[in-house]
Amino acid sequence: MLEFAWVPDAPTSSLVYGRHNAGNEKLPYCYTLLRGHGKSILLDCGVNYASHGREFMERFNVQNWFSPNEVLAEVGCTPEEIDHVILTHAHFDHMGGLELFPNATFHIQQEELAAWVSLMALDRRFRWLLTATDTGDMLYAVQLAREGRMRGIDGDVDNIFPGIDVRIARDTHTAGSQYVLIRNDGKSASDDVFVYTGDLLYRHDNMHGGVAGDPMYVPVGLAFGSQTKLVFATHKIMECAGFDMRRVLxxxxxxxxxxxxxxxxxxxxxxxxxxxxxxxxxYV
Ligand SMILES: [Zn+2]
Structure with a gap:
């Protein structure tokens, strides 16, 4: 897992639902590299500190950004070596780096892509819905689709790559957010599973609510869909991880x-x- 930037002062209320007036805290921005079977796969692709991406980063006070060239060099990799990117959702801090991986094919839920295009077509009064979505990224995503480099996923898919499954969580953080199961031993009934949550969870607190010994799911503070569905998605994530918090990335x-x-x-x-x-x- 590779941090590439951070927000020093993200409102705590945006991270854990109901924590109002609790101040601000650091929010790291990160993407994750999977390597194996001669392939390099990135989970999400960060953001590009250029043109429209820069505007978003200034709006959200994103600091200390470094390019994938520099970030991936820390683990002996280059952006050119990335074969595939699995996008958990289309927010700017997860999909804003599309232009930075010239040889990658991108994979996103069809419903996620379609939903954002529909929301872009609404009256200006609805623009809160586009709070964390860079419409410039959407235009580029459509361009990539035209070139065959942006592929739509239809719901839950096993073995999207060997040992890697995706699961859709509809109408939660976003319309078509997905999480990624990594079966590290490659077995279908794996006992070595990691779950990459994207923004279905921001903090460990979302898994336990800060209640020691009596965990309670408390959803993220920013859900464009249903908080109830987000809580149930959290439970599914925990089930996939065998209720072992260390397995939830x-x-x-x-x-x-x-x-x-x-x-x-x-x-x-x-x-x-x-x-x-x-x-x-x-590399540690
Ligand atoms: Zn995010």
């Missing part, structure tokens, strides 16, 4: 660094090594 959670080997890069970002292939050198 939440890119916006700074405490991930204490759960797995990690280090701080020269740019001040976290780098977390969740699992190493046999014979693979550690």
């Amino acid at each position: 939440t890119p916006h959670e700074p405490a991930m660094t204490s759960m797995y080997p990690s280090r701080t890069t020269k740019n001040g970002h976290y780098l977390i090594e969740v699992a190493l292939a046999e014979g693979q050198q550690s």
Whole structure:
């Protein structure tokens, strides 16, 4: 898991539902690299500090951004080597980096793509719905679709790549958010599963509500869909992870660094090594 930027002062109320007047906290921005079987796959692709992406980053006070060139160099990889990107959803901090991976094919839920295009076509009064969605990214996504480099996924799919499954969580954080199951042993009945949540969860608090010994799901503060559906999606995520919080990979959670080997890069970002292939050198 590779941090590439952060927001120093994200409102806590946006991260955990109901935590109003609780101040601000750091929100790391991150994407995650999977390597194996000769392929390099990225989960989400960050944001591009250029043109329309820069406007969004200024609006949300995104700081300390570094390009994928520099971020991936920390783990001996380049943007050109990325074969595929699985997009959990279309918000600017997850899909804003489309232009930075010239050889990648992108994979998103069909419903996610379609929903944003429909919302863009509404009257200006509805623009809150586009709060975290860069319409410039959507235009580029459609261009990529035309070129065959943006592929739509139809709901739940097993083995989208060997050992990797996607699950849709409709009408939750966004219309067609998806989470990613990584079966690290490649077995269909795996006992070595990791779940990459995208923004269905922001914080560990979303899994336990901060209630020690008596966990309660508390959804993220920013749901464009149903909070109830988000809570049920959280339960499904927990089931897939065997209710082991360490198996739930939440890119916006700074405490991930204490759960797995990690280090701080020269740019001040976290780098977390969740699992190493046999014979693979550690980058921590
Ligand atoms: Zn996000």
